[in-house]
Amino acid sequence: MTGAAAPVETLPAPAPSPVANTLAAAAAGTLPDSYLSLRAGTQARGLHGQLVQQLGRMIVAGELGADRPLVPEEIGRRFEVSRTVVRESLRVLEAKGMVTARPNVGTRIRPVPEWNLLDPDVIEWRAAGVAGLDQCRELAELRCAFEPLAAQLAAGRLGEAAGARLAELAAVLKQAAANGDQAGYAKADGEFHALLVAECPNRMVEHLARVVSGAAESAGMRRRSCGPMNDAAAASHQRLADEVVAGDGAAAASVMRAMLAAQLEEQAPAYGLPGQRGQ
Known part of the structure; x- marks a missing residue:
């Protein structure tokens, strides 16, 4: 020593x-x-x-x-x-x-x-990590899958109050687009889509929508409008409301699918598509 x-x-x-x-x-x-x-x-x-x-x-x-x-x-x-x-x-x-x-x-x-990839914690951790862009893109793509189904199933099943509110929200979206009111548009858009999901007679779809919506907020993704905020987008919401109230499920699903596809296309550069697959 x-x-x-x-x-x-x-x-x-x-x-x-x-x-x-x-x-x-x-x-x-x-x-x-x-x-x-x-x-x-x-x-x-x-x-x-x-x-x-x-x-x-x-x-x-x-x-x-x-x-x-x-x-x-x-x-x-x-x-x-x-x-x-x-x-x-x-x-x-x-x-x-x-x-x-x-x-x-x-x-x-x-x-x-x-992994349980729909677990809110797992989504949050992935969104905050190296796979953040992939996670946000996957959430947006998942929404494209279940919201058209929700619109189709809700068609013709809305009560009088829900139908009136959907039409009212479509009018609010039109006015917000005309005024350039992004915050008002986003708020009305969120309630519009949440109402359709809530009126969908499939509780599993409703549950999945809550998971995705909560996960998007947790991941730092603010709800975005379905495509650019303009008169054409507002008109699509009005057409969707009309098809749902009229009970044409196939048409409602088609309109919803087109709206969400426009949103995903708008956001593609932010997601880095085609992206690198992460964890």
């Missing part, structure tokens, strides 16, 4: 890790609202909820468990939390299809196609 080891009491204390500070702040309720997850499942659950968020984002980014099993003890030391917190967090991620735990194998990351 070349020298005596320094007494333990003279060694500098390790600096707290940034993640540990964040988790402690979450437990104390002192984090800014902008940091907290929008998802009810993990919001306001202290260390457990914040660790789920941190691990989820790291898995999506490929920063954790890409080439070796997840070791709970290592995670606990890294983030300065108890094994109980780690275990509960991994169970949440397992329920989301992101990890799997097997005897003699350990906890490993599952392939992306096996």
Whole structure:
């Protein structure tokens, strides 16, 4: 030996890790609202909820468990939390299809196609990561798939009040387009499409619409009008309202499909189409 080891009491204390500070702040309720997850499942659950968020984002980014099993003890030391917190967090991620735990194998990351890709947390993590553009594009494409069906199924089934409101919203859209009122147009457009989905007699379609709408907001996507805001777009909404009230489901679906295709085409440059497939 070349020298005596320094007494333990003279060694500098390790600096707290940034993640540990964040988790402690979450437990104390002192984090800014902008940091907290929008998802009810993990919001306001202290260390457990914040660790789920941190691990989820790291898995999506490929920063954790890409080439070796997840070791709970290592995670606990890294983030300065108890094994109980780690275990509960991994169970949440397992329920989301992101990890799997097997005897003699350990906890490993599952392939992306096996994840619950409609889980609000998973959508949020993907949207905030390297696959953000892909995630936003996929949400827009999914809307193109189910909203024409919703319009078709709602046709001829609207009550008197709902039909009147749909016609009223179409008139509001026309006036907003004429006035160049983007905010008013977007608000009326959102209510117009939400009303059609709500009147669709298929609860699974309605549920899927809520998931996609909430996910879009969580991903930072503000609801956009169906194509450019102009007289032609407003006229398409009026035609859609007329077809739905008249009970022509096929025509209603066709109009809705064209409107959403126009929206997707308008937004294609923002999505980088044709895009690189990410996680």
